[in-house]
Amino acid sequence: MTATTVAPTPSADQPEGGAVETSLLRGMLRRTTTVVAGGFLLLLIVVAILAPVVAPHDPNAQDVLNRLRPPSGEHLLGTDDYGRDVLSRIIFGARVSLVAAVQAAGLALVIGLPLGIIAGYVRGWLEVVLVRVMDAMMSTPSLVLAITIVAVLGPGITNAMLAIGLIMSPRFFRVARASTMNVRHETYIEASIALGCTGTRTVVRHILPNVLPPIVLVTSVSLGAAVAAESSLSFLGLGVKPPAASWGSMLTTAAANMDTAPFMAWPPGVMIFLTVLSFTYLGDGVRRGLTRTRAE
């Protein structure tokens, strides 16, 4: 437990009782950063859902007479190279980023979690093969693999996110397998098998609850990584198709016009940064909550 004593920001929390879930949640709520991060993400989700209501302008309405304008009362964050309202495009871009993040992390979860549990529970040659394949995927440069998959399936946000999801699945696989192996030989698992429970029932009722908490942490971190990955693929023109707004593709415009409209790089950049940071801090909150409940 030396790792907790050297944790950079010491937290003066005492262990507490109660079920794992409630104390985990309570522990998370006590940390300001976790609450702020969660609040920001919640706000982002609400804004993304209500985008057509919240956005002051049509995100694709062009106004070529007012191209590349700095922020003003009419356009709070200025306009882009087609005279489109940057604030509205940021708001609609939140939809793209969040949907993309859920697609990628969701796919990674759907692939990695069951395979990880199977590998850790069944063992044998199946585990050896799965571990080899996942290790190979982990040592391939991620963006290179993503670019290849996009090359094969064609550009487009869903294809790009399928690629990212596939690449992130080994993270889920590793954690699921390790946590399954941790409890595989506990008495209550053996008891469940001895009582005649089917393999499926043992896994769902007794192993899954042990695997899920660390998976929540991986999911949070992966959502952040997916937002970052989506923005760089869209920046390269391999993600969203124009005229749809994405924070990444908005930065393509900003990079092309940095001499005339240097302000344009800030809104999408700050949004990517804050979203990724929030997912990281949320994951950090989960991790701290987990180490505390484990220490009990």
Add this chain to the structure above:
Amino acid sequence: MLRFAGKRLLAAVPLLFIVPFLVFALINFAPGDPAYALAGDNPTPERIAMIRHNLGLDEPMFARYGQWVWSAMHGDLGVSFIADQNVTDLILRRASTTVSLVVVAMVIAVVFGMLFAILASLRPNGIFDRIVNWVSSIAIAVPAFWFGIVLASLFTVSLRLFPAFGYRPLADGFGTWLSFLVLPGLALGLLPAAEVALQLRSSLGTVLKSDYILNAEARGLSRLSVVLKHALKNAAVPVVTVLGFRVSEVLAGSVTLEIIYNMPGLGRLAVDSVLARDVPVLLGFVLFSTTIVVLVNLLVDISYGYFNPKVRT
């Protein structure tokens, strides 16, 4: 030590065959056909068949893969579908730019990361320690390509402190070479630098609590020399692991920065080959990147043997 390195090498080599094979399989089973992309509008079936034959696409996948591996081992990566150029030449000509950028970024990461971690560990929980921790954990969320745009618009466009975008080879002089690489290198190196700082600070914290460090301090050595002479080598192992993981990320990130800074590297080539479905170029790029990552992982594994002799067996 040599046997240990040899074993690691043998374990790493299959990856060089597996990853291109995966790409072959993906391209084979994917809908769509590069021949259609090349044939233009409304092609006749005969024309498609001719293009497929010329590109060797009418042969079975395993035969094509075998041929590609055989030629690749002889240094021949085929001819680009689009540019009618030798892929090996195309990649080697551009590789020096990308490798320069990655090296500069990694050097920045190691130097700044180590410097800040060591300075922070001199006074645990001091003000500098807390600032380093705070800044690093925030820097991890900064997208490299956005930071690159911000640095470019600030230092190149507004203040004109750095030369215009592009790249000059090392043969034009070290200073010239470096002046084109500082800004993209900084942008690309920020995240690994922050990770090195956090990781090294945390592992130094653990190491500095061990008995032999207490012993060294009891002998009256200063904190700085204890950190540099006694703690650093033991604290380095997790840092090397982080760096090894990051090289592949930095290589990937170089794609975006090459485009922002208009550098003639592999990034632009890769993106263009994706958009044009130029399979030979793409395969060459995949092979090149995988080779780099495999080599770096190998170096990381071998360095474990250097830092911790117990691993060598």
